[in-house]
Amino acid sequence: MLKWEDALLPDKYDQNFFECSAQPTKEEFRQAVEYQQKLGLNYIKLESDEPLTDCFGLESGVTLTMALKTDGENRKTNPDLEFHTPSKNELEEIEVKHFASVYGEDFTRRNVRRMYEKLTYHGAYLDGKLVGACYSFSTDGVTAIDGLIVDEAFRKRYIATSLIAEVKRAYPDTVLFLHADEDDTPKDMYKKMGFETVDRLYEYLSTDIANLPDVKNT
Numbered sequence: 001m002l003k004w005e006d007a008l009l010p011d012k013y014d015q016n017f018f019e020c021s022a023q024p025t026k027e028e029f030r031q032a033v034e035y036q037q038k039l040g041l042n043y044i045k046l047e048s049d050e051p052l053t054d055c056f057g058l059e060s061g062v063t064l065t066m067a068l069k070t071d072g073e074n075r076k077t078n079p080d081l082e083f084h085t086p087s088k089n090e091l092e093e094i095e096v097k098h099f100a101s102v103y104g105e106d107f108t109r110r111n112v113r114r115m116y117e118k119l120t121y122h123g124a125y126l127d128g129k130l131v132g133a134c135y136s137f138s139t140d141g142v143t144a145i146d147g148l149i150v151d152e153a154f155r156k157r158y159i160a161t162s163l164i165a166e167v168k169r170a171y172p173d174t175v176l177f178l179h180a181d182e183d184d185t186p187k188d189m190y191k192k193m194g195f196e197t198v199d200r201l202y203e204y205l206s207t208d209i210a211n212l213p214d215v216k217n218t
Contacts, residue, residue, distance in 0.1 A: 001028055001046070003035070009114055010041060011107055013205060017045040020052065029056050033209055046204040057212045058204035062182035065201070067175055068168070070194030077162040078126075086123030088116050090130045098149060115147075122166055124150075124159050132159040136167050143167065143174040148186075161193060 001024055006015040018024075018032050024046070036044050046058065086094075092112045099108045115135070124132035134148040145167050150159045168176050178195065180187040206212055 001032060003032075009107075009111060010039065011043075012111060013043065013045045016041075017047050017203075020046055020048040023053055024056075026054075026056070033212070036209060042209055043205065043207045044209050048202045048204075049200075051202045052204065055204045058206045061203045061205070063201045063203060064180045064182050064187060064197045065177060065199035066180055066187070066190050066195035067177040067198045068194055069196045075161050075165055075193055076158050077165050078124075078158040080126060081131075081159065081162050082125045083163075083166045084123050084125060086121055086130050086133055088112065090123065091116065091121065091133060094130055094133060094149060094151060098152065119147075122163055122170070124163050124166070126154065126157075126159075132163050134163050134167065136171070138171055138174055141174050143171040143176050145176060145178045148178070160189065164193065 001018040001020050003018050004016065006012060010016055024032070032046075033044055036042075044058070046052070046055070051060075092109050095108050095112055096105055103111075119135040119137055121133060121135045123130050130151075131154040132148075132150040134145055136143055136145045138144075145164060148160060148163065164176070164178075177198070178190065179201075180190055182200070
């Protein structure tokens with residue numbers, strides 16, 4: 001297993017995980033748990049391109065990589081929206097509003113401040129108010145879109161589809177792709193927009209490693 005970690009956001013699972021090239025042994029998993037515990041972290045996440053036969057009691061999930069396969073000319077959008085780069089404060093407020101109850105306000109704000117200078121953010125505005133946002137980054141002819149969020153009070157007004165169309169306009173000569181939870185409903189919206197699944201990532205997570213069966217019995 002190969003460990004990926006971000007010391008500035010040690011509690012961000014997506015940037016702190018063990019990459020598995022094959023099924024880990026129980027000894028390898030035990031060593032990974034001990035490493036997390038030495039860092040004072042009570043979670044562990046494994047990622048693999050293939051499903052593991054033994055996930056050691058971790059909760060499993062699948063993240064889809066979806067690529068846009070059509071030009072999207074028939075995609076419904078909201079003509080009343082304006083698009084600008086949102087300020088850091090605007091992003092913090094919309095993220096805190098929706099994610100603080102899950103991740104905590106401190107982490108949510110730190111995450112925005114950490115990522116703001118690294119990525120290109122796109123904001124959708126209605127009557128001067130930020131109602132949706134996402135970020136993107138491009139490399140080698142492909143553009144990834146992630147962090148898509150729409151203010152709950154403004155949903156079902158084609159804000160998400162408009163944001164994706166805006167990113168596509170900004171990068172017309174690249175292949176646009178995004179990630180979606182296999183068990184969540186946004187993937188169905190992406191399919192309607194012309195995205196197709198091109199890859200799968202198998203993820204295994206525990207946020208309380210002290211209560212994992214193999215850990216409790218050691």
